[in-house]
Amino acid sequence: MKIIKKVAGIPIFANMTRWENYIIAAEKIITGYNGSLPLHHYLKTFFKAHPHMGSRDRKRVQQLVYHFFRLGNWEVSLPLKERILLGTFLCEQAPDELLTFFKPEWNVAASFEDKLATLGLQWDATSAFPFAKHLSAGIDAERFTRSFLQQPKLFLRARPGKLAAILRLLEGNYMYEQIGANTIALPNGTKTELIIPDKSWYEVQDLSSQETGFRFHPKAGEHWWDCCAASGGKSILLHDLQPAIHLFASDVRASILENLRRRFAEAGLKNYSSKVLDLTSPALRASLPRTQFSGIILDAPCSGSGTWGRTPESITFFKAAQIKEYATLQKQIARNVAPFLAPGGTLVYITCSVFREENEEAVAFLEQECGLKIEESGIVSGYERNADTMFVAVAGRSV
Ligand SMILES: C[S@@+](CC[C@H](N)C(=O)[O-])C[C@H]1O[C@@H](n2cnc3c(N)ncnc32)[C@H](O)[C@@H]1O
Numbered sequence: 001m002k003i004i005k006k007v008a009g010i011p012i013f014a015n016m017t018r019w020e021n022y023i024i025a026a027e028k029i030i031t032g033y034n035g036s037l038p039l040h041h042y043l044k045t046f047f048k049a050h051p052h053m054g055s056r057d058r059k060r061v062q063q064l065v066y067h068f069f070r071l072g073n074w075e076v077s078l079p080l081k082e083r084i085l086l087g088t089f090l091c092e093q094a095p096d097e098l099l100t101f102f103k104p105e106w107n108v109a110a111s112f113e114d115k116l117a118t119l120g121l122q123w124d125a126t127s128a129f130p131f132a133k134h135l136s137a138g139i140d141a142e143r144f145t146r147s148f149l150q151q152p153k154l155f156l157r158a159r160p161g162k163l164a165a166i167l168r169l170l171e172g173n174y175m176y177e178q179i180g181a182n183t184i185a186l187p188n189g190t191k192t193e194l195i196i197p198d199k200s201w202y203e204v205q206d207l208s209s210q211e212t213g214f215r216f217h218p219k220a221g222e223h224w225w226d227c228c229a230a231s232g233g234k235s236i237l238l239h240d241l242q243p244a245i246h247l248f249a250s251d252v253r254a255s256i257l258e259n260l261r262r263r264f265a266e267a268g269l270k271n272y273s274s275k276v277l278d279l280t281s282p283a284l285r286a287s288l289p290r291t292q293f294s295g296i297i298l299d300a301p302c303s304g305s306g307t308w309g310r311t312p313e314s315i316t317f318f319k320a321a322q323i324k325e326y327a328t329l330q331k332q333i334a335r336n337v338a339p340f341l342a343p344g345g346t347l348v349y350i351t352c353s354v355f356r357e358e359n360e361e362a363v364a365f366l367e368q369e370c371g372l373k374i375e376e377s378g379i380v381s382g383y384e385r386n387a388d389t390m391f392v393a394v395a396g397r398s399v
Contacts, residue, residue, distance in 0.1 A: 026064035026068065030080060066312060067088045155210065209352070213238065219294070224238060226299070235297075239269055249274040306389035334365060334369075346394060348394055349363065349395060359393075
């Protein structure tokens with residue numbers, strides 16, 4: 001085919017369909033991406049540098065790239081274009097013009113099993129997800145890895161007393177599902193800020209993340225420390241369960257605590273203190289507002305592997321050696337933080353990881369090295385609910 005021009009490095013071929021140009025753009029993105037930035041940041045920069053692509057083109061090319069990464073390392077020996085089409089075939093459910101153009105014989109509405117039969121391929125969990133041998137107990141590797149083919153949903157948590165008002169705005173106008181007492185699931189990409197005018201009515205928070213809060217049982221007057229608070233998702237959840245607590249939130253990043261302060265202000269949460277703290281520091285005691293807390297939320301820095309349905313590029317670029325690095329950091333933090341749990345108090349250890357080293361092994365460490373008693377622990381499974389998968393353990397200190 002003859003190149004008629006190049007636009008920002010992408011060849012535009014004579015007599016080429018839109019679909020062929022989409023594939024070429026997706027190939028260029030995939031070959032240029034090295035995993036050092038999150039994919040959505042890379043895509044933003046790429047599209048900025050290629051302004052000739054309209055918003056519909058950008059959206060379609062972006063989908064192709066995500067479909068490709070959702071395959072993980074499965075069938076890596078196929079040519080790039082074939083893997084992009086394969087990912088699209090397995091991820092899409094509705095009739096798709098691009099796929100019809102390239103593969104008219106593929107029935108995109110067929111079941112996963114029928115699609116594999118059409119392709120003459122078998123799903124292999126260990127090549128799709130090279131870290132399968134690290135999975136925590138109770139995770140079905142086959143189902144977990146297949147879940148990467150679907151983008152997780154967007155979940156809202158209705159703040160106390162606001163569910164009915166939010167449902168009135170959604171009813172009849174938007175596709176949504178109510179889950180449990182406070183959760184609303186929406187298609188990913190829904191612009192909630194355009195639907196719900198008051199930001200203090202809800203928090204965007206994954207379903208499994210919301211459910212970790214079932215293990216917080218704060219009582220009025222207690223002192224709680226959210227020691228890896230980030231922008232405060234768990235802190236706001238905790239506060240909504242019991243506003244009359246004394247909340248102390250800390251994180252090692254000053255910038256994320258700025259986000260927390262902004263988010264708390266939007267949520268109308270005023271009664272708290274916050275501080276930048278490095279939990280690996282041996283001088284932690286001197287920096288704390290008190291030395292005994294009734295409750296500690298340790299939402300540890302982790303691989304994030306339970307959330308990779310939202311960032312599937314991580315499957316390709318994550319290195320197994322990083323699991324050990326996170327596990328070491330988690331133990332260091334646990335050892336430093338545990339002494340500040342008051343007798344009779346509760347430490348809730350949370351990760352959004354699916355790896356045993358960050359979950360069960362951290363729990364064994366809390367028990368064996370930190371003198372805590374594990375009351376409950378396990379996976380909060382999201383992979384069959386279009387949600388993230390998390391891990392939560394409740395540890396207590398004897399009186
Ligand atoms: C999983 S995130 C917390 C998410 C948060 N709790 C929420 O609900 O949105 C882990 C946090 O730990 C923080 N962190 C990492 N290393 C740390 C350290 N050495 N000391 C304190 N915080 C640390 C990170 O900055 C990150 O914000």
